[in-house]
Amino acid sequence: MTEVGLFVVLFVALFIGWAMGRKSPAKKSKKDKNSVPTDYFRGLNHLLNDQHTEAIDAFVDSLEVNSDTFDIHLTLGNLFRKKGEIQKAINVHQNLLARPEISQREMRMVQLELASDFMSAGLLDRASRLLLNMASTARKSEFQAEILTLLVDLYEFEQSWDKAIQIGSELIKESPSKKEIKRLAHFHCEMANEMQKKEQWKPAVQHFKSALEVDPSCVRASIGAADVLNSQRRYRDAIKELKHAAEQDPEFISVIIPKLKDSYQRVWGSGGYIKFLEEQNQKKPTTALIMALVQHHMEVDKEYAEMFLVEQLRKHPTIRGFKELINLQLGDSQGHNQQHLAVLYELIGQLVEAKHKFQCRQCGFAGHQLHWQCPSCKNWGTVKPIHGLEGE
Ligand SMILES: [Zn+2]
Numbered sequence: 001m002t003e004v005g006l007f008v009v010l011f012v013a014l015f016i017g018w019a020m021g022r023k024s025p026a027k028k029s030k031k032d033k034n035s036v037p038t039d040y041f042r043g044l045n046h047l048l049n050d051q052h053t054e055a056i057d058a059f060v061d062s063l064e065v066n067s068d069t070f071d072i073h074l075t076l077g078n079l080f081r082k083k084g085e086i087q088k089a090i091n092v093h094q095n096l097l098a099r100p101e102i103s104q105r106e107m108r109m110v111q112l113e114l115a116s117d118f119m120s121a122g123l124l125d126r127a128s129r130l131l132l133n134m135a136s137t138a139r140k141s142e143f144q145a146e147i148l149t150l151l152v153d154l155y156e157f158e159q160s161w162d163k164a165i166q167i168g169s170e171l172i173k174e175s176p177s178k179k180e181i182k183r184l185a186h187f188h189c190e191m192a193n194e195m196q197k198k199e200q201w202k203p204a205v206q207h208f209k210s211a212l213e214v215d216p217s218c219v220r221a222s223i224g225a226a227d228v229l230n231s232q233r234r235y236r237d238a239i240k241e242l243k244h245a246a247e248q249d250p251e252f253i254s255v256i257i258p259k260l261k262d263s264y265q266r267v268w269g270s271g272g273y274i275k276f277l278e279e280q281n282q283k284k285p286t287t288a289l290i291m292a293l294v295q296h297h298m299e300v301d302k303e304y305a306e307m308f309l310v311e312q313l314r315k316h317p318t319i320r321g322f323k324e325l326i327n328l329q330l331g332d333s334q335g336h337n338q339q340h341l342a343v344l345y346e347l348i349g350q351l352v353e354a355k356h357k358f359q360c361r362q363c364g365f366a367g368h369q370l371h372w373q374c375p376s377c378k379n380w381g382t383v384k385p386i387h388g389l390e391g392e
Contacts, residue, residue: 070096070106077113086121093117108134108143115150119157128154145175152183161191172214179379185215186372186380189224196228204228219249220372220381226259235263239272246280253280254288254385255370261292270296286387287318294324302328318389319355323348359386 077092093114096102102110111134118127131151135144148171155164168184192207205228211221222245229238242260246253257277264273274296281289290312297305306328313321326345333341356366360383365376371383 070102074109074113077117081113081117081120086117089117090114090121105142108141112143112146112150119150119154124154124158145171148174149180152180156183156187159190161187161194165191181215182218183380185211185218185221188214189218189220189372192221192224192228196224196231199231201228201232217248218381219245219252222248223252223255223259226263230259230263233266235267238263239267243276246276249384250280250284250286251384251387253286257288257292285312285316287316287320288385290316290318290321291324298328302331319348320352323352355386357386358383 073092073096077089077096080086080089080092093110096110097107097114111130115127115130115134118124118130128151131147131154135147135151148167151167152164152171155161155167164187165184168180168187172180172184188207188211192204192211195201195204195207205225208221208225208228211218211224215221222241226238226241226245229235229241239260242256242263246256260276261270261273264270274293277289277293277296281293290309294305294309294312297308306325309321309325309328313325323345326341326348330338330341330345357368358370359366360374360377360379362379362382363374363377365374365383366386367375367383370385373380374382
């Protein structure tokens with residue numbers, strides 16, 4: 001709906017609200033009951049002049065709070081917050097809270113909105129005090145899941161991972177949604193990374209394990225655990241974790257391959273590593289797998305490496321694959337041919353460099369780095385390596 005359309009609907013809603021509101025208070029005189037408040041006409045005038053904010057202000061003044069107009073006040077407050085006029089949203093919601101006639105249920109609804117206002121205004125202390133107070137007094141109320149969700153949002157924003165884990169665990173007991181389960185697993189991974197930075201390996205591994213207990217599909221936890229195990233020189237255990245990560249989500253194979261190669265080379269040489277690459281390439285060929293295999297074949301038999309690459313490119317053409325093919329040809333060529341190939345190699349190299357490597361499956365945000373939380377839509381675990389002709 002366009003903004004103008006929204007205001008027309010709001011205007012109709014306000015009129016109905018005013019009409020209903022004027023019926024309820026029995027104490028008012030007959031004259032009061034039948035008159036339209038001047039604030040209402042003031043609002044209408046602002047609306048006609050496209051002064052939307054002033055229009056809402058006037059409408060708020062014209063409406064008295066009662067059970068019939070409660071929802072309209074709540075909607076107006078939210079509208080202010082969405083327009084970025086947080087102080088006005090806070091005023092409307094606090095005005096509602098000050099009314100003795102609102103019920104306990106309505107009071108909690110307003111408090112939830114007020115907590116969102118505080119968070120939007122960056123008043124995180126006030127938001128957390130309000131929400132914690134609600135969580136302790138409104139236990140098992142119908143709003144418990146909403147209260148806990150807002151608290152988790154707040155601790156996530158503050159990057160207070162221990163608190164986010166505590167409340168997030170309560171939340172998935174209360175309302176076990178897929179999104180919250182995924183998010184909680186990533187909070188454990190964030191804690192694990194903090195431990196890792198302090199070289200506290202044991203609690204770091206424990207947090208990665210907790211992440212996997214919460215969400216067995218959390219590929220980040222397996223990759224993270226492998227990194228810690230590598231730091232502890234537990235290469236065999238790291239290999240197990242990395243192979244598990246490839247099973248959890250084969251889309252991350254380009255992230256897994258270099259780590260796996262490193263771990264294998266430290267214990268068993270490249271035999272098991274090549275076997276793993278070949279098995280994975282049989283299941284689902286990707287550029288990263290093909291490139292890793294070409295690299296290996298190059299060390300043993302350059303001619304075979306070239307044949308293998310051409311065969312793979314016929315089945316799965318990728319820009320990075322073509323770049324590698326030119327590189328192989330470059331070594332065998334001379335004179336003008338070599339110069340031309342060198343120019344082509346450089347141009348394709350620039351093209352590959354310019355392409356993003358990772359993309360959010362939720363909002364489409366793309367970048368050169370892997371972010372476990374999308375910088376744009378803030379979802380966890382939605383950014384993955386790009387595949388296909390231009391990707392991995
Ligand atoms: Zn996103």
